[in-house]
Amino acid sequence: METITLGQNGPSVTPLCIGTWAWGDKLFWNYGDRYGPEQLQEAFTAALEAGVTFFDTAEIYGMGKSEKFLGQFLQQTQQPVQIATKFGPVPWRFTAQSVSDALTESLKRLQLDRIALYQVHWPFAFFLSQETLMNALADEVKRGRIATVGVSNYSAEQMRDAHQILAARGVPLAVNQVRYSLLTRQVESKGIIATARELGVTILAYSPLAQGLLTGKYSIDSTETPTGARKVDPRFNKEGLQKIAPVISLLRKFGEKYDRTPAQVALNWLIAQGNVIPIAGVKTAEQVRQNAGALGWRLSDDEIGELEQVSRPWL
Numbered sequence: 001m002e003t004i005t006l007g008q009n010g011p012s013v014t015p016l017c018i019g020t021w022a023w024g025d026k027l028f029w030n031y032g033d034r035y036g037p038e039q040l041q042e043a044f045t046a047a048l049e050a051g052v053t054f055f056d057t058a059e060i061y062g063m064g065k066s067e068k069f070l071g072q073f074l075q076q077t078q079q080p081v082q083i084a085t086k087f088g089p090v091p092w093r094f095t096a097q098s099v100s101d102a103l104t105e106s107l108k109r110l111q112l113d114r115i116a117l118y119q120v121h122w123p124f125a126f127f128l129s130q131e132t133l134m135n136a137l138a139d140e141v142k143r144g145r146i147a148t149v150g151v152s153n154y155s156a157e158q159m160r161d162a163h164q165i166l167a168a169r170g171v172p173l174a175v176n177q178v179r180y181s182l183l184t185r186q187v188e189s190k191g192i193i194a195t196a197r198e199l200g201v202t203i204l205a206y207s208p209l210a211q212g213l214l215t216g217k218y219s220i221d222s223t224e225t226p227t228g229a230r231k232v233d234p235r236f237n238k239e240g241l242q243k244i245a246p247v248i249s250l251l252r253k254f255g256e257k258y259d260r261t262p263a264q265v266a267l268n269w270l271i272a273q274g275n276v277i278p279i280a281g282v283k284t285a286e287q288v289r290q291n292a293g294a295l296g297w298r299l300s301d302d303e304i305g306e307l308e309q310v311s312r313p314w315l
Contacts, residue, residue, distance in 0.1 A: 001051045004277055007174025008200040010148035011116045013054040013082045015271050016295055018047050019281035023069045024062025035283045044073040046285035050292035056279050058086035058121055059106050067109035084117035094127040096136035119150035119177055123158045134162055138169035150175030156195040163199050173201055180205035182247055182266055182311040183213055189315045205270050208278035209263050216248050216262035250310050254303055260293055267294030269307050
């Protein structure tokens with residue numbers, strides 16, 4: 001399988017990342033209802049069998065449960081696996097030591113001495129300045145506990161500031177993790193994608209299927225009823241689904257041509273942007289296999305352009 005380097009000189013990872021927000025999370029994902037540890041173990045194994053060895057988690061996912069699950073599953077394989085996790089700059093953390101302590105706890109749960117990528121979950125800099133935060137992360141790179149530094153949900157300007165502080169320490173900013181899909185392209189219009197290219201920063205795209213809208217499962221004619229947070233999301237009501245119909249129609253058309261699902265085509269479009277790695281959230285082995293179907297083939301330049309055109313309302 002082809003690989004992508006994180007940032008300018010970070011670890012090589014697969015062009016698809018497995019998202020583990022749902023691993024242990026009851027609040028958003030109803031962990032324990034229809035899926036549990038057994039399904040997550042099967043999902044982890046299915047990812048490795050498909051050649052996808054890059055996983056994204058965070059200390060806050062399931063209040064540490066997601067990291068613990070990954071830690072347990074990692075003990076059962078000899079295969080090299082790259083793990084990314086995230087630090088939350090919350091109010092009670094206002095020193096460099098608090099960053100180091102949070103990393104120590106994440107590493108314990110993951111049962112690792114070092115991780116491929118450590119990210120700042122969101123750009124909250126009221127109590128902990130970017131200088132303190134980025135310098136603390138640079139210290140951890142020097143200590144060898146993290147291979148690369150990333151941020152998440154940073155604007156173009158915030159990303160540039162973080163890059164500059166790290167560069168003064170000889171540490172590149174490797175990643176900005178942002179919401180990005182055919183139905184959420186604001187990162188392009190806000191200059192985040194262009195700035196990332198300029199700085200040599202890799203984009204990790206979360207919600208690459210727009211909470212399931214791009215799977216084609218939800219449509220005006222579908223009997224599938226939105227549940228959970230989707231019930232109050234206007235994108236899932238009749239007007240919202242009518243608006244996205246042209247995008248879904250084109251995904252289906254290309255899917256038929258390549259014998260792929262709309263979701264696989266949508267993920268392939270993101271990968272085709274270059275230096276973009278979609279994070280596909282999973283709970284089951286079947287979802288892993290479905291997402292892995294986005295790999296090993298490529299939309300033509302004309303098809304990429306057609307999808308770009310039809311999704312322009314979401315720029």
